[in-house]
Amino acid sequence: MKxxxxxxxxxxxxxxxxxxxxxxxxxITPASVIxxxxxxxxxxxxxIAVGASDEISAISYCIGASLRGIKAMTATSAPGFSLMIxxxxxxxxxxxxxxxxxxxxxxxxxxxxxTSAQGDLLLTVFSNSGGYPIPVLSPSNIEESxxxxxxTVNVSEKLRTPAVLLTEKEVTMTRKGINLNExxxxxxxxxxxxxxxxxxxxYNFKEISDVPEFSPVGGKFLTRYxxxxxxxxxxxxxxxxxxxxxxxxxxxxxxxxMEDFYFYEYEEKGKDVLLVSxxxxxESVREISDLKNIDYLILKTLYPLNGKFLKDVFERYRKIxxxxxxxxxxxxxxxxHLLGDKGVSFTKIGFLISPSEIAxxxxxx
Amino acid sequence: MDLFEIxxxxxxxxxxxxxxxxxxxxxxxxxxxxxxIPKENILIVSDIGCVGLVDKLFNVHTVHTLHGRSTAIxxxxxxxxxxxxxxxxxxxxxxxxxxxxxxxxHLVEAAKMNVDITVLIHNNFLYGMTGGQHSGLTPQxxxxxxxxxxxxxxxxxIIEILKNAGASFYARTFVQDRELSDIIKEAIVxxxxxxxxxxxxxxxxxxxYNKLKGSDLKNILEKHGGKIKEKKERLSFGESYEESIKGEEGGYELxxxxxxxxxxxxxxxxxxxxxxxxEGVQFASSLLALSALICGLNSSQKNDNPVTVGSxxxxxxxxISKEKIRYSGIENPDYLIITSxxxxxxxxxxxxxxxxxxxxxxxxxxxKFLRVPARKYKxxxxxxxxxxxxxxxxxxxxxxxxxxxKTVEKYGKSKEKTIKIFEEGRKFALKG
Ligand code: SF4
Numbered sequence: 001m002k003x004x005x006x007x008x009x010x011x012x013x014x015x016x017x018x019x020x021x022x023x024x025x026x027x028i029t030p031a032s033v034i035x036x037x038x039x040x041x042x043x044x045x046x047x048i049a050v051g052a053s054d055e056i057s058a059i060s061y062c063i064g065a066s067l068r069g070i071k072a073m074t075a076t077s078a079p080g081f082s083l084m085i086x087x088x089x090x091x092x093x094x095x096x097x098x099x100x101x102x103x104x105x106x107x108x109x110x111x112x113x114x115t116s117a118q119g120d121l122l123l124t125v126f127s128n129s130g131g132y133p134i135p136v137l138s139p140s141n142i143e144e145s146x147x148x149x150x151x152t153v154n155v156s157e158k159l160r161t162p163a164v165l166l167t168e169k170e171v172t173m174t175r176k177g178i179n180l181n182e183x184x185x186x187x188x189x190x191x192x193x194x195x196x197x198x199x200x201x202x203y204n205f206k207e208i209s210d211v212p213e214f215s216p217v218g219g220k221f222l223t224r225y226x227x228x229x230x231x232x233x234x235x236x237x238x239x240x241x242x243x244x245x246x247x248x249x250x251x252x253x254x255x256x257x258m259e260d261f262y263f264y265e266y267e268e269k270g271k272d273v274l275l276v277s278x279x280x281x282x283e284s285v286r287e288i289s290d291l292k293n294i295d296y297l298i299l300k301t302l303y304p305l306n307g308k309f310l311k312d313v314f315e316r317y318r319k320i321x322x323x324x325x326x327x328x329x330x331x332x333x334x335x336x337h338l339l340g341d342k343g344v345s346f347t348k349i350g351f352l353i354s355p356s357e358i359a360x361x362x363x364x365x
Numbered sequence: 366m367d368l369f370e371i372x373x374x375x376x377x378x379x380x381x382x383x384x385x386x387x388x389x390x391x392x393x394x395x396x397x398x399x400x401x402i403p404k405e406n407i408l409i410v411s412d413i414g415c416v417g418l419v420d421k422l423f424n425v426h427t428v429h430t431l432h433g434r435s436t437a438i439x440x441x442x443x444x445x446x447x448x449x450x451x452x453x454x455x456x457x458x459x460x461x462x463x464x465x466x467x468x469x470x471h472l473v474e475a476a477k478m479n480v481d482i483t484v485l486i487h488n489n490f491l492y493g494m495t496g497g498q499h500s501g502l503t504p505q506x507x508x509x510x511x512x513x514x515x516x517x518x519x520x521x522x523i524i525e526i527l528k529n530a531g532a533s534f535y536a537r538t539f540v541q542d543r544e545l546s547d548i549i550k551e552a553i554v555x556x557x558x559x560x561x562x563x564x565x566x567x568x569x570x571x572x573x574y575n576k577l578k579g580s581d582l583k584n585i586l587e588k589h590g591g592k593i594k595e596k597k598e599r600l601s602f603g604e605s606y607e608e609s610i611k612g613e614e615g616g617y618e619l620x621x622x623x624x625x626x627x628x629x630x631x632x633x634x635x636x637x638x639x640x641x642x643x644e645g646v647q648f649a650s651s652l653l654a655l656s657a658l659i660c661g662l663n664s665s666q667k668n669d670n671p672v673t674v675g676s677x678x679x680x681x682x683x684x685i686s687k688e689k690i691r692y693s694g695i696e697n698p699d700y701l702i703i704t705s706x707x708x709x710x711x712x713x714x715x716x717x718x719x720x721x722x723x724x725x726x727x728x729x730x731x732x733k734f735l736r737v738p739a740r741k742y743k744x745x746x747x748x749x750x751x752x753x754x755x756x757x758x759x760x761x762x763x764x765x766x767x768x769x770x771k772t773v774e775k776y777g778k779s780k781e782k783t784i785k786i787f788e789e790g791r792k793f794a795l796k797g
């Protein structure tokens with residue numbers, strides 16, 4: 001059985017099936033194809049979907065709903081995400097789960113709304129003041145957009161963090177006939193709640209990498225949420241070792257708890273050249289790999305990186321070609337310390353990178 | 366309830382001596398105590414600035430936010446609380462000059478939607494925490510650290526703005542007003558958006574620069590609209606929202622495309638359809654992609670258009686294949702269908718690479734191309750595309766025509782017209 005659907009609609013369906021009950025949005029191509037089905041469908045599930053007057057309002061409403069204990073999300077593109085960045089850092093510091101979809105289009109600035117691109121990886125990964133990590137996942141085709149929306153909500157709820165699903169116009173807006181059994185549904189993860197064991201502190205943890213148990217504003221236990229430097233109780237402070245400990249915890253919490261969320265697709269054919277890519281460009285990589293029998297690695301978790309695994313894989317190759325649709329090689333930049341001098345960057349903007357262009361690049365290598 | 370069960374003793378407040386914030390906090394605490402609301406049902410959302418130091422003074426739920434965003438975050442909390450919980454959470458947003466101006470749009474939206482929050486605007490005419498700089502609420506001629514000769518511009522009348530935005534409870538007063546606590550009480554009880562602008566003095570800067578005493582506040586208030594308090598009956602956010610989604614039920618079902626035909630099909634086909642935006646190119650093209658699906662094949666439709674949907678080109682790239690489709694672009698089309706000049710300009714570069722070109726007769730004299738009168742049908746939405754598809758089906762036998770007819774019957778819009786134009790296209794192909 002097939003359905004004929006865009007990635008945007010599959011993302012909306014994934015969000016709803018992940019348990020998202022609050023959506024606030026502001027239209028922007030190519031993310032409006034998520035906003036519209038959320039407005040249409042979420043009320044049927046007893047959820048709230050609202051239009052906001054700008055992207056800052058949208059993400060702030062989501063943060064509010066999440067503080068009340070509801071899974072919340074929004075979707076935008078780089079111009080909108082640029083406005084949201086301050087609030088993303090706020091959610092990170094206040095340990096508020098929230099899922100954000102970024103549908104990439106050609107930049108910089110407003111660029112070209114209807115042209116696909118992969119230029120916002122570094123903006124997303126390094127968007128937080130202070131240099132703290134947020135998980136960034138990416139579906140490698142339309143079929144996976146449902147599954148990875150669920151993973152994104154899951155990781156954000158499990159780690160109490162903002163998390164980004166980074167995708168592209170050609171995933172959100174291209175319509176494709178898809179076999180229903182190709183659409184995979186991961187198990188849904190719920191936020192761990194404080195149930196009254198011991199003293200409640202808004203940001204309590206034993207091990208530095210522990211995720212504090214959540215209690216909502218308006219719940220039984222009085223909460224103190226804050227985006228300013230604070231101790232475990234959420235009291236605004238500066239000169240206290242606990243404040244520094246909380247900050248280290250924000251980093252360790254992400255790096256130490258990603259095991260279940262490192263997603264990739266590795267096709268090993270025993271050759272000495274490896275193609276590396278992500279997002280919609282992966283489709284061209286798969287096609288050329290089939291045709292010419294070339295190894296490839298598709299990253300579906302773009303941040304944090306699973307350094308040990310990547311090092312292991314990269315060691316097996318003589319040349320590693322990182323293929324992406326942007327102007328300066330963002331993924332290449334992110335992987336550079338692991339690639340050493342084996343790495344080669346192949347980039348292009350304006351149109352999808354085609355399998356034949358990859359083939360030509362490899363011939364000239 | 367004892368007052369000091371919910372608020373710290375004033376001697377422990379972090380504000381400068383004589384700062385108006387102390388009085389507002391005490392008035393708020395009194396209002397809460399006198400309403401006898403359980404602590405768990407009170408939330409204070411604070412902004413940045415001296416006013417943002419309020420969190421740890423209150424023993425209730427607190428959320429300390431970003432500059433200006435407190436109203437929006439409070440709005441999100443209350444939206445969820447009103448609709449998805451039992452609507453018990455009294456949400457009080459505490460902002461100063463900066464919170465009011467940075468967050469102006471959030472205030473306007475909350476007032477417009479009548480979200481059930483209470484906003485206390487601590488208007489002390491400047492930014493205290495950062496050193497007494499002038500703000501959007503600084504009165505004309507007022508001296509601040511950045512307007513040493515007096516502010517050249519008048520203050521924003523924030524209550525007037527929010528009243529016009531639809532605030533269902535709005536009040537303006539000054540901090541020594543004996544009724545302040547009662548007004549706050551009324552605002553908290555009010556169902557819907559309530560805002561109180563409270564004129565107060567920043568003793569750290571405003572009083573010093575302008576040689577003001579607390580007793581001068583009343584004068585300043587008189588000059589800026591005077592004391593007011595108004596209430597209106599309006600549906601709250603939750604009531605309006607629930608009204609708007611009444612009867613919405615069912616689930617988000619993915620539309621299943623049933624297989625209707627078994628036809629032999631070997632080599633994948635790549636078709637580009639290029640026309641003008643606003644002429645239904647993409648919808649009509651989807652009928653071709655769906656035709657493939659009802660034959661049990663795979664198909665993808667990658668669309669392209671400029672920013673507006675009503676002008677310029679509109680392109681659909683359709684791939685039909687027995688195998689799984691990966692790269693969804695088309696470099697060497699099997700068929701290139703061009704129905705307008707906009708489309709022609711966009712795909713010119715691909716004409717030489719196309720195996721077959723079907724083009725509107727007004728666009729080219731080239732005899733290698735199949736020239737068709739597609740634009741004759743531009744009066745119908747999707748007309749030029751559907752006509753060309755009629756040609757494609759008849760001349761190149763890409764699928765039997767019944768497949769298209771069935772697709773239209775199941776998934777089409779204005780079905781009769783679509784079928785009529787398709788048949789015209791077939792007829793044209795037969796004749797030619
Ligand atoms: S600087 Fe002004 S606003 Fe801040 S505490 Fe002192 S008097 Fe109050």
